[in-house]
Amino acid sequence: MIIAVANFIVISYSQGTQKTDAAIIDTAGRQRMFSQQLAFYAERIVRGHTASKVTLKKVITLYQDSLTVLKNGGVAPEIFGNRTIPPTVSSILPVVQRVEMLWREYKTNAEIIIREPTSTNGVENELVSTALAYIEQNAPEMLLRNNELVVAYVQMNDAKQSQMNVILLVLLIVDVAVFGLGAWLILLITKKGEVEKAHTEEMANDLVKFKLAVNYSYDHIVITDAEGIILYANQAVQRITGFPLEEMMGKKVGNSELWGGQMPEVFYQELWKRIKHEKKAFIGQINNRRKNGETYHAQVTISPVLDNSGEVEFFVGIERDLTERLKYEEQLRMFNRAVESSTDGVLISLPDTTVIYINPTWERLTGYSRNEVVGKKADMLKSGEMSQEEHKRLWVSLNAKETYKSETFVNRRKDGTTYNTELAIYPVVVRDKTEFYVVLQEDITKRIEIDRAKTEFVSIASHQLRTPLSAVNWYAEMILAGDVGKVTGMQKKYLQEIYSGNQRMVALVNALLNVSHIDLGTLAIEPQPTNINFLIADVQKELQPLIKARRVKVHATFEEKMPKAPLDPKLIRIVFQNLISNAVKYTPPGGVISIVTELQKDGVLFSISDTGYGIPAQQQNKIFTKLFRADNIRGKDANGTGLGLYIVKSIVNLSGGKVWFTSTENKGTTFYVTIPFTGMTKKVGTKGLT
């Protein structure tokens, strides 16, 4: 009589603990014995991601040895005792059901590969066919193709065909004869983690976990009845479709009232045919519509769940919204295009400076093609013209994971020539570790040329404009002085007008040239420790003739402990020169002007109040605009250029300070200027202001 014993060897592998356990479980689902050696070999199978013929044989041998131990009064001899199980359908079915249960417990998406048994043993064939028939009838979805679960029959003699390419496996051994004529393995492999001990209570706990897992799954999971009426939808369905649960329950899935109906009718017909009539799973991609009208693209799997009579009882639909992924891919493509078409040269390197990418602009700038640079060290582009200090500065920045920037970096082209570039190296730091360097370089050869041209323009303009002004000045001066004969009263008066008109022209040209320097960015800044009290006193002294002529009084109250700040005295002087002369010019005779300097937390506050004409309220917002002059003073003083306050604001901005004012027409104006102690930054421009 043939004696068949059906048992599981459950080999579980936990990815978390990287521990493999093996247990023998009997057909009643009770765990009977652990085997260290089995675990060892199982681990080799699992880690090797393959089941070699030898390893599988070893497992079988060990299993059989274990049985011997048990039979000979080992740890748990009662597992077999004298009990024998005839090789009947009734003996195989509990085993298959157990497999099914485990599969249901761990499946998400499943791919099941069935290998038909090739044994010639009739009993084996009958057993396997019985098992297969059961699975096809009760759990056909176990036979689906998918990626994450494999159920395979592997004949012992043909073990290399098994598909153990995932993490966890359950071995079912149907031992046809006690020390058998052969053995069949059913390998159930899932990715889902450790097989729990097969105690009933724990199974119940697992079921709760399973429900939670489904409910909070990232993927959309819907269960419908055989007609497609929604019975269950998890959280993700509401999140992805935007429909609240109460709106979808009881409705038919796939209709246009919900998220469906976006595909051609024939698509749904084919789908329905497959899942309902052929009772097979559908896997594909689908367009759906959210409640807010937005369409989205999803990966979808719909599996029929059959009842005992082989009829569809439920459908399980799983969808994954691909919109985010598509958006992400689109974004990636966009960034790729941006980098590829950037007019800046872009290079990406590993932390050891091995180049992994250069964009076309970089190729054009250096003359090297991508193939010539990628894989090589970035220092192949070194010009050798960089100073030791600069090289040190570069690596100090990069080692501190800070950006390195240089406005005047010299690189070498493939042909050996060098070029000027503005260069920045950005360390890409992930979890405090530099993963890449991104290097941007801009060829500034042209910019340098343009800067030079701009400077030259202002320089030539300045010379050309001033030469005729000098001629008018000096000739008028000589005539007025009587150097070329006596000048009559009226002639003298007229000549005086020419002379002073020309003086105004000189002042205007100077102011315009200053504005050009500011606007063209060709202004040089040479900061040196400067006490603004001295500057103000000096300007006040210089303006004494004007102050006297205007018959106004000027009081100055200086901060006694005025520190020196790094400022360009020539520039900052222009600020005071303009503000004080404005106050004097626009205050009627008898008026009073008060100048105050005081210390503040971060800098100096300068203020100048007058009792003058004031600035009309509706024109106050234009006062710092180029060439603007307020209506109320145009008739009173013809000498203004309309450029002074524009220049003042530009210079104050250069020092990081602020300028503002309060003014009431016919009462007076107070201008305020703050200058931070940090002062100005040196700029090797081309010109100071005149």
Next chain:
Amino acid sequence: MTHSYTILVLEDERPLATVIKDKLEKSGFEVVTARSVKQALEYVSEIPQIDLIWLDHYLLGEEDGLDFVVELKKSESPWKHVPIFVVSNTASEDKVHSYLHLGATKYYAKTEHRLDTIVDNLRVFLENKE
């Protein structure tokens, strides 16, 4: 004034050269005018006594006022002690620095000064020198 001083005026703009010459002559100076560095260097070597040079920056020809100062102030130059007053409208900081560094005595921006002021300064300078 015991004798009249000779001033070499380097100025490429005719109207300016004329007015400078007239003013200096009215003020009792002997005046020689040149419009290029080459011409000026010839005059310097031909004319026995030049007391002072009035120099503009931009001149005719390739060379400018700076080239002239460099040439004149060379260590082997017999005229290295002749004072130079630079009177120019290209009053950028770096140029003023360069002129004074190379040995020019004074720098004036044309539009900022009256002719008689410069001439007076020049006379005072020469008289004090004696």
